[in-house]
Amino acid sequence: MNSLLSGERVDVDGRSMTVDAGLRIVADGRRPAAGDGVARSLARLVDDTVAPDAPERAITVDQTNTSVIVDERLIVKLVGRWAAADRAGALLERLAEARSDDVDRLVGRIEWRHPSLGSATLAVVTEYLPGAEDGWTWAVDDVVAALDGGPEPDWPALLGGRVARIHDVLGADARPSGDGAGAARSARASDALRGAMLVAHGDVGARLRNRRASLDRDIRLLERAAPGLEFPIHGDLHVGQVLRSPTATGTRYTVIDFDGDPQLAASERERADAAARDVAHLLVSLDLVAAVAQKQMRRVDPRAFAWADRARAAFLDAYRTSLRRGELLDEALLPGFEAEQLVAELHYADRFLPRWAYAPDAAITHRHPSTNEHPEEPWTPPPFEPTSS
Structure with missing residues (x-):
């Protein structure tokens, strides 16, 4: 169920929502927040079973948008x-039309038709999964327990x-990437x-410089690979x-956040891309785990990367087996x-997070051979802190 709001200003729970000069969405001049009733009112537009006094609770990890849990059963992502x-x-x-159970269930979205800016999504409402944890918590805990x-x-x-099932749905209308794709x-x-x-300095920079040739060799493979197919990937x-x-019957794994790569400009995030990019990103994240x-x-502990080797192989094998549109994946692009x-x-x-550098540093050091041109120390993990990164 979707809903449409129209006008230069729209009234939501008695608050005037506008788009400021920086294209930010504000309510009475401020960014909406849990407890002000905006998320609840938007949820009621697509789910009429939400009570007028349903509780709101913030999701504090969402920095780009305002995400609010409403009635302990819905998440409202207000852009x-x-x-x-x-x-x-x-x-x-x-994905909802395809009845995918691999993503969080879409309850509805609210569109805003603005007289000068055109139409855009104001909010997306999805199911809330009680007790859910993201993979930087559960995956790491599982690997530590296995070791x-x-x-x-x-x-x-x-x-x-x-991931294969998601790609099969999103890649139904995949198109050739074009002759210039490899060079780009x-x-x-x-x-x-x-x-x-x-930006890499100290020991991290030394290890990176010693592995630049290996990284560059893999990157050059992109230009030699066939253009292949592209579609809107994760x-x-x-x-x-x-x-x-x-x-009630076990454990559910749900893929979330289809906003695209936050390090890219909005116009770049909108572009179609090869399935191999999603696959490569997930493989890299197993090394980071x-x-x-x-x-x-x-x-x-060398056994950690031995686990990553097995995990990467298991992921790829299952992806290949499950992908009905086998032409979507060109494995030559993966390196x-x-x-x-x-x-x-x-x-x-x-x-954004300087203390995170140790993780890609570890994966680069492990996956790529060193030329030993620059003095370097062996990689070691930083002191542990009770966080996931």
């Missing part, structure tokens, strides 16, 4: 900037099947590598985008996309 949720809303609708003698996690294969992909990845060289796929929640697990264990994502993680750390 922070005009048109920021158009992509996610459209992709979730396609301490617990069972081998079976979820890499489960995720492979889920290689140039983008090369730019990311050069940028990482500028764009920011990693284990942190997978929620694990308890159900291995790095975080070693931090949590407070020691270097280059993985190399790009590894250095992109260093960019992310430099811009």
Whole structure:
């Protein structure tokens, strides 16, 4: 069920919602927040069973948008900037039409028809999954437990099947990428590598410089690969985008957040891309889980990357087996996309979370041979803190 609001200003729960000069969505001049009634009123537009006094609770990890749990059963994602949720809303609708159980169930979206800005998604309402944790918590805990003698996690294969089913739906109208795709992909990845060289310092920088040749070799493969097919992929796929929640019959894994790569400009996020990019991003995140697990264990443990090797193989095997549209995946693109994502993680750390650099540093050090041109220390995990990164 969808809803449409119209006008330069729209009234929501007695508050005047407008778009300011910076294209930010504000209510009475302020960013909406849990408890002000805006999320509840928007939820009622697509679900008339929501009570007028239903409780609201904030999700504090969402910094870009305002995400609020309403009535302990719905999540209202109210966009922070005009048109920021158009992509996610459209992709979730396609998956809902296909009756996908691999993503959080779409309850509805609210569209705003503005006289000068056109139409855009104001809010997306999805199901709330009680007890859900993201993969930077549950995946790391599972790996640490396995290395301490617990069972081998079976979820890499489960995720492979889920990602394949999502790609089958979103790739139904896949089109050829075009003759210039290889050069464009290689140039983008090369730019990311050069940028990482500028922001990586100290031991991280030394290990990166010693592995630049190996990373560059993988990146150059992107230009030699066939253009292949492209479609609207997830764009920011990693284990942190997978929620694990308890159900009456077991455990559910749900892929969330189809907003695209937050490090790209909005116009870039909207572009179609190859399925291999999503697959490569997820594979890289398994290596990052291995790095975080070693931090949590407070020691270097080669068994963590041995687990990552098995997890990557299980994910890929299940993905290949489950993908009905086998033409969507070109595995020749994987090494280059993985190399790009590894250095992109260093960019992310430099811009937003400096303490995160240890994780891509570990994966780069493990996956790529060193030229030993620069003195370097072996990678070791930083002191453990009770966080997931």
